[in-house]
Amino acid sequence: MFRFEILQARGSKTSASWISLTFLCSMLCMWTSVDCWSYFYSNNTMNWQEARDWCKEHYTDMVAIQNQEEIAHLNSWLPMKQYYYWIGIRKINNIWTWVGTNKALTKEATNWAKGEPNNGRNGQSSGVKEDCVEMYIKRDQQPGKWNDERCAKKKTALCYAAACKDGLCLHGNCVETINSHMCACFEGFYGEKCEQVVKCNKEEVETPPYKGSVNCTHKYGNFSYESLCQYSCEKGYQLSNQRPLTCTASKEWSEQRPTCELVQCQKLSQPLRGSMKCSDPLGSSSYQSTCVFTCDEGFVLTGSPSNTLQCEASGIWNSSQPSCDAVQCPTLQELQNGVASCGDDAGMRLSYGNTCSFSCAAGYRLVGPSSVTCTSAAEWSKKMPRCEAITCQKPDGEAHLITQCSQPLTDLRPNTNCSCSCEAGFELHGAHAITCSEDGQWSEAIPTCKAIECPAPEIPTNVQISCRPSLTSPTATPHPLGMVCNFSCEEGHELQGAHNMECANPGQWSSTPPTCTAVRCPLLEAPENGHINCSDRDPVYNSQCSFTCNQDYSLDGHELLTCDHHGNWTEEKPTCQAAPSQITAIASGLAGGGALSLSGLSVAVWILKRLKKKATKFELNSNSDIEAPPQVYKNSIDSLI
Structure with a gap:
């Protein structure tokens, strides 16, 4: 493998040196059939994030x-004009980490300068990260050494263009190396680009077992790594x-072929x-075997x-094995x-055909x-009987x-004796003993009880009666023992006799009904110099x-008096007083005479005061026919006094 580093010259990318160098790299890459991994740096300085x-x-x-x-390599290759370059390492969650991979920095890759990293403790202000x-x-x-620095500082950016690209390694990971790369193949694969797969012997799995079959699935090729063969039986x-066979990375099947x-x-x-x-x-006792069970007579x-x-x-009988038990009737x-x-089975569960008799x-x-x-x-052929005691009706x-x-x-x-009586207020009709x-019958008919009653009372006029328990009318029946009747009179009448009576044994009232008489008021006489007229004698x-x-x-006083229900007149009996004209004449005579005895003067003054006191009584109620004297009369009385 051959890799070539392209060094970006400081200045524009369109410079002649850059074009020649790029062309030379391209030619070398085509000749060697490899991808190039290159380093680059910026012309200008910038902070760490801008550089990234x-x-x-x-x-x-x-x-x-x-x-x-x-x-x-970088220390020898980069130019001398720039001394400080940002590199892709940063502290994340207090751990120095490679950017892009977010992996912690290893000891083998570290190259800290002496006393570094120090997080700004060499004369820097506190709190600076x-x-x-x-x-x-x-x-x-x-x-070539490293120094931890504030991320806001201006430094030259140091970049790279990766040689590893998607699909470069078919079944593996592309690993960048200095001036080169390599494919780290996954388990079960090999070759320069991990394009080869491990294969297992198909003869070991293809022949199906007796009464069985095999079904294989292939992920990377027929009978290759991770091919899976699943067996089944008829x-x-x-x-x-039961475990399937899998082709392993060692070219061996994971299990022996089953049967x-x-x-x-x-x-x-x-x-x-x-x-x-x-x-x-x-x-014997294998799949599709059938067993039929029968029981002897008298058993089920x-x-x-x-x-x-x-x-x-499934290797399981379709039901549980039965047993034969004797037919039994309930106990x-x-x-x-x-x-x-x-017989001998008395009190036990009994078998078919057994008979039980009762007495x-x-x-x-x-x-x-x-x-x-x-x-x-x-x-049992019939329902269980019962023994019923011979008794008489209650x-x-x-x-x-x-x-x-x-x-x-x-x-x-039988031979039970009963004496009979009645509740209070009732009398017995029939035998006193039975x-x-x-044969369960009574010697005599069962007697009955009839209520004892009092006759309906005769109620005088103006008498009101109330009985407990209540009756629909005073003459209603029955009137049982213990009934109490209370008497009262209408308004303006007085009760003469007992206030109540009770129905007592043997059906008689405790007293006779009372009478009601009208209330009387005292006799009134005509007033002096007057007359009286009454509605009744x-x-x-x-x-x-x-x-x-x-x-x-x-x-x-009042012109009309009424006798009330307490026997009292509604007002005091009135009187007849001399008319005001007579009093005026008397007063005038006294004044004209010029002399009057002390006794005569006293009588006159008394009369005047009496008239003044009664002056307000001239305004009578609605029942009075007497009108109040004129206002002139009242003033004359005041002047006299």
Whole structure:
């Protein structure tokens, strides 16, 4: 292999030296039939990221140093005019890493200058990060060495154009080397471009086994590396080895060719109290073998849904092996108050044909069949009977009847005696005692109870009655014992007699109904100098009396009084007072006379004050026919006082 490095001269790419050198490289590449790997550098300085972008735009990428030989080559080949070049190494996550591959820098490829990397600790300000790498070229001190530097610094970009291209190595990876490249072949391949593949012996897999077949798939060519051969057997046969055969990189098949063997099922045994008949077309208890099971008379197959089993291709019988069990009827329940006779198998599960007979103890009768038989269907021929006690009907069916028996009501056996009575408020009709006979009948008819009632009370006029429990009407029936009736009167009337009465034994009321009399008010008399007119001769509830006065007298008080329901008049009895004109005359006479006795003057003053006090009463209620005196009259009274 031959590689040629193209050195880009400083200046324009169109210079004569560049054209001649490019033409010479192209000719050499054609003559040698190889691709060229070339280094390049920029005319101008730039920061690290700008240098990376410039290299990727014009070439492949920024130079990532691979080993010491490459460092020595670059130091001798690059010009002396520029000393500092950016190279494709940068600190990522605090690890020095090759750009493009993102692989950590190896010890073999490192070429740090003395004391480097130091991240700016040599006199630099604190906090400055030097995460990019420059290389010294042909410098007097430490040529070819590296220094960590701030990525913003201006340096010359150092680039490369790769020789490895897509498809250069068919089944391998292209590896760049100094002035050359090589193909690292994948497992199973070889050749300059990894174009050759390893092959295995097809004779070892092509011949199919007995009752089997083989199917091979080829990824890189017939019976070559990673060719896969999968074997299968006919139905009823199975492979001795289930793993497929694979062609390995050592030209050997991964497994020995398998064989197809007849599928075998587990051997079956003849059931107890039964028989088994098998057919084996291919071999004993093998694929397609069939076994039929039968049982002796009185026995049935259990443990399997079918009487025929077949060996399937899976090597498993299509069902579980059956067994023969005797036909059994369900265990008979214990006959309460009776006996079941079934021979020696009493109380056990019984076989076909067995018969059981039943009988009851004294005082009980058999209800149902006297015997049952176990049938071939594993069922008893009839339903189980029962022993029923001979008892009389409960005598408590009648309402309000109380019975006291010598035996519990749930067990009224013959000769049981019962006494009968009724609840309170009821009287017995029938026998006071009954006896249960041997045939389960009572010696007498069951008695009944009839309610004790009081007669409907006669209610006087104006009397109101309320009974508990309530009645639809005072004369309704029945009136049972314990019923209480309360009495009340209408408004304006008074109760005369008991306030209530109760229906007591033997159907009589505790008292007679009361009466209601009207409330009376005191008799009223006509006022002096007046008259009275009443609606009734007797002043009873709602009676009214009206009052009038003689001429020259006015009514002081209410004109109409009513007797209320408490026996009181609604207002005080009014009076008749002298008319205002008479009083004025008296006053004038006193003034004209010029003299008046002390007693006479006192009487006059009293009359005047009385009139003034009653002046406000002239405004009567709506029931009064008396009008208020004129305003002039009121003023005259005030002036007199």
